[in-house]
Amino acid sequence: MVDIFIMGKRYKVPETLTILDAMEYAGYQMIRGCGCRAGFCGACATVYRMAGGYELLVGLACQTKVEDGMYLAQIPFFPGRKAQFDLEEIKPSVAHFAQLYPEVYRCLGCSSCNKVCPQDIDVMQYIAYIQRGDFEKAADLSFDCLMCGLCVSRCPANIVHYNAALTARRLYSRYIAKPDRFLAERAQAIENGELDAEIDKLVKADKEKLQELYNNREIEK
Amino acid sequence: MVYTPQLTELMKKVEETRPSRVGVDFPRMTQEERRDVLEKFHPDYNLDGFREIKVGVNKGARMPIEMADVFEAYSRIRDLKFDLKADPHYDVDVLVIGGGGAGASAALEAHSTGADVLVATKLRFGDANTMMAQGGIQAADKPNDTPATHFLDVMGGGRLENVPELARALVMDAPLVIKWLEDLGAMFDKKDEGTMITGHGGGTSRKRMHTARDYTGAEIMRTLRDEVLNKGINVVEFSPAVEIILDEQGRAAGAVLYNLETEQYEIARAKTVIIATGGSGRLHYRGFPTSNHHGATADGLVLGYRAGAKTIYADSIQYHPTGGAYPPQLLGLLVTEKTRGLGATPLNINGEQFVYHLETRDVESSAILRECDERGLGVPLPTGIEAVWLDSPLIEIIHGEGTIERQLPAMLRQFQRFDVDIRKEPMLIFPTLHYQNGGLLIDDDAHSTVENLYVAGEAAGGIHGTNRLMGNSLLDIIVFGRRAGRNAAAKSREIPVPEGLNFEHLDSYHQELDNTGAGDGRIGPMVLPHYTHR
Ligand SMILES: Cc1cc2nc3c(=O)[nH]c(=O)nc-3n(C[C@H](O)[C@H](O)[C@H](O)COP(=O)(O)OP(=O)(O)OC[C@H]3O[C@@H](n4cnc5c(N)ncnc54)[C@H](O)[C@@H]3O)c2cc1C
Ligand code: SF4
Ligand code: SF4
Ligand code: FES
Numbered sequence: 001m002v003d004i005f006i007m008g009k010r011y012k013v014p015e016t017l018t019i020l021d022a023m024e025y026a027g028y029q030m031i032r033g034c035g036c037r038a039g040f041c042g043a044c045a046t047v048y049r050m051a052g053g054y055e056l057l058v059g060l061a062c063q064t065k066v067e068d069g070m071y072l073a074q075i076p077f078f079p080g081r082k083a084q085f086d087l088e089e090i091k092p093s094v095a096h097f098a099q100l101y102p103e104v105y106r107c108l109g110c111s112s113c114n115k116v117c118p119q120d121i122d123v124m125q126y127i128a129y130i131q132r133g134d135f136e137k138a139a140d141l142s143f144d145c146l147m148c149g150l151c152v153s154r155c156p157a158n159i160v161h162y163n164a165a166l167t168a169r170r171l172y173s174r175y176i177a178k179p180d181r182f183l184a185e186r187a188q189a190i191e192n193g194e195l196d197a198e199i200d201k202l203v204k205a206d207k208e209k210l211q212e213l214y215n216n217r218e219i220e221k
Numbered sequence: 222m223v224y225t226p227q228l229t230e231l232m233k234k235v236e237e238t239r240p241s242r243v244g245v246d247f248p249r250m251t252q253e254e255r256r257d258v259l260e261k262f263h264p265d266y267n268l269d270g271f272r273e274i275k276v277g278v279n280k281g282a283r284m285p286i287e288m289a290d291v292f293e294a295y296s297r298i299r300d301l302k303f304d305l306k307a308d309p310h311y312d313v314d315v316l317v318i319g320g321g322g323a324g325a326s327a328a329l330e331a332h333s334t335g336a337d338v339l340v341a342t343k344l345r346f347g348d349a350n351t352m353m354a355q356g357g358i359q360a361a362d363k364p365n366d367t368p369a370t371h372f373l374d375v376m377g378g379g380r381l382e383n384v385p386e387l388a389r390a391l392v393m394d395a396p397l398v399i400k401w402l403e404d405l406g407a408m409f410d411k412k413d414e415g416t417m418i419t420g421h422g423g424g425t426s427r428k429r430m431h432t433a434r435d436y437t438g439a440e441i442m443r444t445l446r447d448e449v450l451n452k453g454i455n456v457v458e459f460s461p462a463v464e465i466i467l468d469e470q471g472r473a474a475g476a477v478l479y480n481l482e483t484e485q486y487e488i489a490r491a492k493t494v495i496i497a498t499g500g501s502g503r504l505h506y507r508g509f510p511t512s513n514h515h516g517a518t519a520d521g522l523v524l525g526y527r528a529g530a531k532t533i534y535a536d537s538i539q540y541h542p543t544g545g546a547y548p549p550q551l552l553g554l555l556v557t558e559k560t561r562g563l564g565a566t567p568l569n570i571n572g573e574q575f576v577y578h579l580e581t582r583d584v585e586s587s588a589i590l591r592e593c594d595e596r597g598l599g600v601p602l603p604t605g606i607e608a609v610w611l612d613s614p615l616i617e618i619i620h621g622e623g624t625i626e627r628q629l630p631a632m633l634r635q636f637q638r639f640d641v642d643i644r645k646e647p648m649l650i651f652p653t654l655h656y657q658n659g660g661l662l663i664d665d666d667a668h669s670t671v672e673n674l675y676v677a678g679e680a681a682g683g684i685h686g687t688n689r690l691m692g693n694s695l696l697d698i699i700v701f702g703r704r705a706g707r708n709a710a711a712k713s714r715e716i717p718v719p720e721g722l723n724f725e726h727l728d729s730y731h732q733e734l735d736n737t738g739a740g741d742g743r744i745g746p747m748v749l750p751h752y753t754h755r
Contacts (some may be wrong), residue, residue: 170406178415
């Protein structure tokens, strides 16, 4: 068992638990600060400090083991701004982006965002790519972002990194990555009803016939 | 290195046998062997885990005990008084219950036709199973593939128990869905000239699994969420629906929302209602760990059922063969199918393989349960449970060093956080409760058996028969989410604001519970899982 301090209050919990499990063990009914429980949703951002230390540390509650002497609090919500936009009206250009998120151009290069990212993303670098209008690189580098908000909580320039990154990825995917040509043709053919006859035959077939077709279907290597 | 000395000792056996296993394929089971292992070991076939429910429209239907418990329960608003004649807190055309992939798609589609939409969700918008899907999404959009070929895979995989019209809708809409997502700026894996990179999944006859690295569901969810917010659609978070409201003719007409923070109830009146509340892994059928998110507690099934909506295949549950078992922080966490796809094989305590690594999910899970139960060859863990090895280092031997880092970054990162290096150390796994194959019965308009009540996503049933293939669920939530949104919006234009709102269906449900004694004082739906004071 170890001692942890949830918002300053001491609890004894088994040392094998994650922060999230430990809070529940301590008796908390999780409502906020808990989503996927598996490191995918970013709901469980947590700040902590070790007894005797001065450094503020951060982590995802569902992905961080408790340690003896941990003083912790969750940041279940962060009032970061999201710019509303119509994807069909904007373009992947610095001019458009500057209207949505002017603060990204005020990055001080302090790298506080990098130090806190639980996904170890080079956050400062993707902000730099966005500034330069290199949306492809920004999209690639920011892809694993869970939108946990920890970077935002530390940024002296008030940048909302995760929303800026998401906009960059949508711009890249919509306008820079090429559309799948055959996909568009296939969608058109379906809408024209060209593929109805083939499938309707199967929908009407009896189970025996289907089983036979299924068992003998050809499987792509 | 987090394995105990005992486990480290056992791991040596895996290392010893590894050279002799490289390049040797374990034989696949025959059809008979498959049937045998399923019947003896798959939890769906073990009647002890089920009971017939005594109340409601599907009286007599078989359900897992833990599901029957939340169905046979009293409403949490039983002793409360509501003035349903007063102005409601929300008054909209379409109410969408649940903010996952199905709910977001439904909201967007309904909104696009001009309907006034409200999304009510239990946790944050996007805290949902959709966010967690890694493997991919299917669609027949390659020249060597057609929706009909996809249809055959869906039906065969579902043991031909699917509702054919639903499977048809699923595969025919699939390319349209991928196109829709592409246009919304979802970042699929593509070749330079734009062609989607697609691969196989369990049970696919063509390479039609589309991916966004191993964050496919997250990429879809965050794109849809962003778009819902762009459109200014009203989303209320931490406000689960706890009951459906009907109008004087027994048609769906809204829901009671419960603000989890202020503990107040609010009335949402709506011309049409869409249930998109997802799955039920957090009911922990038979004590299994689960891969599901915090809010997967079957609420929508319970609400819909009380309002008179029929269920289908409620007794059919998917166990994923590879859930995390150790270290304990990873219990239940999904180890993506791709890990086996790349060549990692399950091994028993002696480091021997006991099943072909790419059997279907149900068969693979059953074989693991058999290894631990009947054969007694599971690996005992310090946490008191058993597991089998999944030999991930084999991947690096087969495909070369660096493969895991490139192909399974999320997996590598997750185990690394708890000091296991899956490139060098095998994983410890055990089947995890993963997916609800059945749900509320819908037709191909996503309409339930109750008028003006639509259902989409994992809460709906019939599409996948009794076994869903990987990649068809992310697909179904958007196909039927959009259909539900479109049809619910169209319907709302035809009808006036509902009148005579009431809870009479609850009264008669409670009466049945009283008469049969089935309720046993329980309150449902569960809303939040309780893990306090273990
Ligand atoms: C770990 C994991 C991996 C997966 N991988 C894949 C894959 O690779 N490919 C694939 O096709 N499928 C996969 N699946 C399955 C698929 O992701 C889900 O079945 C699907 O996303 C469900 O979508 P949904 O919108 O129906 O439900 P969810 O995405 O779960 O959304 C439901 C929402 O409703 C909310 N809610 C619940 N109760 C209430 C209530 N009472 N009132 C209001 N809101 C409520 C929930 O909190 C949640 O936000 C995976 C599932 C998991 C768990
Ligand atoms: S980039 Fe920011 S929001 Fe995204 S995961 Fe890292 S710290 Fe969290
Ligand atoms: S924290 Fe803000 S100011 Fe500092 S490097 Fe990151 S983005 Fe720039
Ligand atoms: S709960 Fe989703 S990342 Fe921790």
